[in-house]
Amino acid sequence: MSDEDQVFEQLSDAYGFPSYFGWNWSALNDCLGDLNWIKADSYLLICNNAERILKAHDDEWETLISTLIRVSRNWANPLGKRYAKEVPFNTIMLCEADVSDVMTARVSTVLE
Numbered sequence: 001m002s003d004e005d006q007v008f009e010q011l012s013d014a015y016g017f018p019s020y021f022g023w024n025w026s027a028l029n030d031c032l033g034d035l036n037w038i039k040a041d042s043y044l045l046i047c048n049n050a051e052r053i054l055k056a057h058d059d060e061w062e063t064l065i066s067t068l069i070r071v072s073r074n075w076a077n078p079l080g081k082r083y084a085k086e087v088p089f090n091t092i093m094l095c096e097a098d099v100s101d102v103m104t105a106r107v108s109t110v111l112e
Contacts, residue, residue: 004064050103
């Protein structure tokens, strides 16, 4: 996922986004925050080779991480959810051991 179009395409394919998906960050937030077409007690996104995701696009990287954090927090809030309960939405970023410190720092900058 070297650019945002690939991010949108892979997440759309993985989660089966509806045809009205708008192919932008706001639409990604909306679709990941809804997922009413996938009935589940929890959601898990696993990103392999995370060090390659948007490697040359720091602004888009920050937007992706911010979106995933926002979606996770939204799902954790039981208000307005099915059965009024929180639904875990977790993301695991897998990377090579030799870049784990760099990846941790990269995520940490978004959390600050």
